[in-house]
Amino acid sequence: MIYNNNVCLHDGILQTKRFKTEDKLLIEVTNLTKRYGACTAVDNVSFKIRNGRIYGLLGPNGAGKSTTMNIITGCLAPTEGTVTVNGYDILENPIEVKRQIGYLPEIPPLFPDMTPYEYLTFVAEAKGVDSESVLRQVSEVMVLTGIVGVRDRLIKNLSKGYKQRVGIAQTMLGNPDIIILDEPTVGLDPKQIIEIRDLIRRLGEKKTVIVSSHILAEISAVCDHVIIISNGRVVADDDISCLEASVTPTKDISITVKGDMEGVREALLAIEGVSDVAYDSSSLDKTPGAVQLTVTVTSSEDLRDAIFFAMAEKKYAVISMEQKEMSLESIFLSLTDDTDPVEDSKKKKKEAR
Amino acid sequence: MLAIYKRELKAYFHGITGMLFIGILLLFAGFMVFTNNLYGLSSSVAYTLYTSEIILILIVPVLCMRSMAEDRHNKTDMFLLTLPVKTSSIVIGKYLALLTVYAIPVALISLYPLVLGLYGEINYVTTYTSILGFFLLGAALIAMCQFLSALTESQVIAAVIGIAATFALFSLNTIASFIPSSALASFIGFAVLGIIAGLITYFTVRNLYVALAVGLIIIVPFALIFIFASDMLDSLFPTVLTLASPFTSFETITTGLFDIAAIGTLISHIVFFVFLTNQSMDKRRWA
Numbered sequence: 001m002i003y004n005n006n007v008c009l010h011d012g013i014l015q016t017k018r019f020k021t022e023d024k025l026l027i028e029v030t031n032l033t034k035r036y037g038a039c040t041a042v043d044n045v046s047f048k049i050r051n052g053r054i055y056g057l058l059g060p061n062g063a064g065k066s067t068t069m070n071i072i073t074g075c076l077a078p079t080e081g082t083v084t085v086n087g088y089d090i091l092e093n094p095i096e097v098k099r100q101i102g103y104l105p106e107i108p109p110l111f112p113d114m115t116p117y118e119y120l121t122f123v124a125e126a127k128g129v130d131s132e133s134v135l136r137q138v139s140e141v142m143v144l145t146g147i148v149g150v151r152d153r154l155i156k157n158l159s160k161g162y163k164q165r166v167g168i169a170q171t172m173l174g175n176p177d178i179i180i181l182d183e184p185t186v187g188l189d190p191k192q193i194i195e196i197r198d199l200i201r202r203l204g205e206k207k208t209v210i211v212s213s214h215i216l217a218e219i220s221a222v223c224d225h226v227i228i229i230s231n232g233r234v235v236a237d238d239d240i241s242c243l244e245a246s247v248t249p250t251k252d253i254s255i256t257v258k259g260d261m262e263g264v265r266e267a268l269l270a271i272e273g274v275s276d277v278a279y280d281s282s283s284l285d286k287t288p289g290a291v292q293l294t295v296t297v298t299s300s301e302d303l304r305d306a307i308f309f310a311m312a313e314k315k316y317a318v319i320s321m322e323q324k325e326m327s328l329e330s331i332f333l334s335l336t337d338d339t340d341p342v343e344d345s346k347k348k349k350k351e352a353r
Numbered sequence: 354m355l356a357i358y359k360r361e362l363k364a365y366f367h368g369i370t371g372m373l374f375i376g377i378l379l380l381f382a383g384f385m386v387f388t389n390n391l392y393g394l395s396s397s398v399a400y401t402l403y404t405s406e407i408i409l410i411l412i413v414p415v416l417c418m419r420s421m422a423e424d425r426h427n428k429t430d431m432f433l434l435t436l437p438v439k440t441s442s443i444v445i446g447k448y449l450a451l452l453t454v455y456a457i458p459v460a461l462i463s464l465y466p467l468v469l470g471l472y473g474e475i476n477y478v479t480t481y482t483s484i485l486g487f488f489l490l491g492a493a494l495i496a497m498c499q500f501l502s503a504l505t506e507s508q509v510i511a512a513v514i515g516i517a518a519t520f521a522l523f524s525l526n527t528i529a530s531f532i533p534s535s536a537l538a539s540f541i542g543f544a545v546l547g548i549i550a551g552l553i554t555y556f557t558v559r560n561l562y563v564a565l566a567v568g569l570i571i572i573v574p575f576a577l578i579f580i581f582a583s584d585m586l587d588s589l590f591p592t593v594l595t596l597a598s599p600f601t602s603f604e605t606i607t608t609g610l611f612d613i614a615a616i617g618t619l620i621s622h623i624v625f626f627v628f629l630t631n632q633s634m635d636k637r638r639w640a
Binding site: 096127 | 357363367368428429492638
């Protein structure tokens with residue numbers, strides 16, 4: 001699949017063009033609601049998952065990500081709403097739905113007393129893979145996830161990273177169209193995280209992958225499309241590039257300059273379009289004899305050239321200068337900010353149970 | 354179902370549980386054969402089995418404790434639900450694996466009469482009917498203990514409750530003989546039964562209305578009978594208690610009667626508890 005990051009969903013014409021070859025609705029979630037007693041974990045959630053992309057389900061802890069995934073995979077029943085997977089309804093045709101999906105829950109569902117080989121053979125057989133292809137599929141996924149070397153060790157003796165790989169290997173058996181991974185990198189070390197991300201990207205070349213996470217970097221590293229869930233509701237559902245573009249870009253500049261604070265300030269304020277200059281305490285650059293400043297810009301032009309020449313004129317050395325971008329981080333925070341902390345903690349308790 | 358059956362069966366023999374179960378049952382039954390048939394010079398294997406039944410109280414709950422509880426503890430039960438198989442296949446697969454472990458010692462025990470037959474007269478019909486009864490008794494107890502294992506995450510709790518429950522069934526005869534045969538006592542007995550059934554339902558499905566309905570379905574008819582035709586209830590409760598115990602059914606079979614009612618009771622025990630296990634697993638999806 002060739003996917004152009006610059007093409008946005010907002011653009012009607014381009015959208016139809018791009019989806020002409022690949023537009024196949026795989027999962028449709030409509031008005032999904034799940035209540036635990038008085039507590040609503042998922043509240044009227046609707047979204048669509050299309051063929052051949054990597055989706056990120058993002059949200060703070062306890063937002064209802066896992067609950068949504070558990071419902072899609074058929075191990076929880078919704079209170080209200082419908083989910084169809086490849087045209088099959090999860091309540092009317094659960095067996096067929098489960099055949100379409102490979103699912104890795106938050107805690108890898110491993111039997112500690114089996115070896116990865118035995119375990120994968122069991123899963124393949126339980127998924128109804130015919131007996132001639134079981135061996136082939138099992139060796140294929142073992143190669144793909146790099147667990148051939150540990151195939152005959154007991155799962156309980158494996159490291160967390162390998163356990164996670166065995167869990168991911170399991171999702172691919174039976175060749176489902178959709179792979180759902182719930183927080184696949186939690187508790188792994190940075191090297192393992194990179195390896196798992198690579199694996200997810202490789203998976204995404206052939207299949208539709210849904211990854212959930214409460215870590216934004218995770219999602220932006222591997223996903224094409226992000227669905228943000230907060231407090232059981234969908235607050236954003238868009239391509240990552242579109243989400244970034246949807247936020248009003250600022251032209252503010254953070255700058256580190258060698259020189260005295262007051263002189264630099266005056267020189268900067270003299271430039272046309274600069275409305276304010278403030279000391280930036282959050283800057284990581286701690287060069288001795290330099291000042292870190294944030295320049296608030298009102299004009300729509302890029303003022304970096306002007307600032308450079310103004311500084312050069314006064315013999316102030318510019319150590320670094322950077323245009324501030326509204327990052328996904330801030331989009332995420334602004335979208336999930338309006339949560340009620342009391343209700344939130346209640347929900348968390350409920351989920352923990 | 355086959356995959357789950359195979360996995361479960363392997364799991365019993367990966368660990369010590371399966372071998373321990375088979376070993377203890379054979380040791381105990383062998384000891385009983387020695388004291389009754391060899392040392393006691395009796396030709397009744399049925400009586401030997403009758404004296405062996407007590408060991409099932411201890412070893413069946415220990416065999417069954419991991420069946421459902423372990424998966425709940427490892428969080429693999431939800432995973433099994435995401436596989437493209439029916440809940441009933443999971444439960445029946447697990448049940449059949451337990452049954453296979455139990456069938457191995459019973460198959461070996463059925464060789465005893467052949468050996469004993471070399472040295473004396475054996476009534477093979479009675480003997481093999483009794484062995485069938487012994488197998489069904491174990492199967493009924495396994496079904497119940499599997500259900501108890503489905504109620505908890507803790508294998509230890511499953512085993513302890515299992516031992517208590519099998520022991521309660523074992524002593525149901527004795528308990529029944531203590532209950533007065535008056536109609537009032539019978540009514541109270543059924544009422545208590547209704548309350549217990551209601552409580553079990555409540556803890557299984559966590560729904561007050563369903564639990565009340567189950568309790569009332571049992572209590573109301575007996576209340577009506579008690580009010581309008583109380584002599585029908587005379588000594589009914591102790592009789593029902595006696596008949597309900599799988600141990601009683603087995604004991605009836607060991608007397609040499611191929612009692613259809615007894616075999617029916619044992620089979621309905623199995624069906625009832627396998628059904629309950631299935632419900633308790635299925636209901637976790639709706640929690």
